Amino acid sequence: MAEETAATRVTSRGSGGDGGKESPLASQRGTTTINDLVVTKVAAIAARETSGVYDLGGGAARALGAMTERVGVSMSDDRSRGVSVEVGEREAAVDLTIVVEYGESIPKVSDAVRENVIKRIEGITGLSVPEVNIVVNDLHFPGDAQPEESRVS
């Protein structure tokens, strides 16, 4: 009876249906809920720590991030730009937009990102990750991010 109650509570809170299977995060002693923001953040960190990834996010998001950084304003979602997640009771699907360093193999970098994101999310949250979709939005050339020198003295 208590098991049914716990499962019902999880179902009512979960953001996605998983075919009625019981969540590994539910027990008779209570449930564990992991906010989407947590999964987003873990995915972003995992992607950033992969060799060959220069940055995350589309052009507009990165431009805005660079501008806010320049004026010393830290945006709360800076760390999670370029990441979109859909979190269910047992699984999380991840969409990433990344910028790859010029010269790196995009397939290899994508595979490495996918592997690291899955490893981190499964390790930290206990959710399984059936898919990580990656959009390579741009290439970064050395010197691209150098601050522009002033034309006037």
Place this chain on the structure above:
Amino acid sequence: MTAPLTGSQPPRPDSAAPSERVLLARLALDAARDVPGVISADAGRFGTRVTADREERLPGVLATALADGGYAVELYLVCEAVPLHPLAERIRERVERAAASAGLAAALRYVDVAIEDVVTPDETGIR
């Protein structure tokens, strides 16, 4: 004739002892904060995840009465980026132990743990 304001008034009663609900919420919050890996409790954007009475306000924990007379405790927490499922189990165990040592084990039905955010090592200085 009015009585003087001081001297003849009955002694003011001590503030009412906290209810079982507030006691459970307090001990759950204290127990959760003591677990390594837990950074803070989170009352939510609108500050509504709070258990309060006249004496105190406990952000990030909700203790709710159930139909059977017991209480459900919900904890909303910000944690380090460590494996969260085992961490939630450790929190749950710690809360249950604290409730048992306070003589409130019978009143505690279940402990729900919601991880609202994780904090990376470079962010810990910010929070």
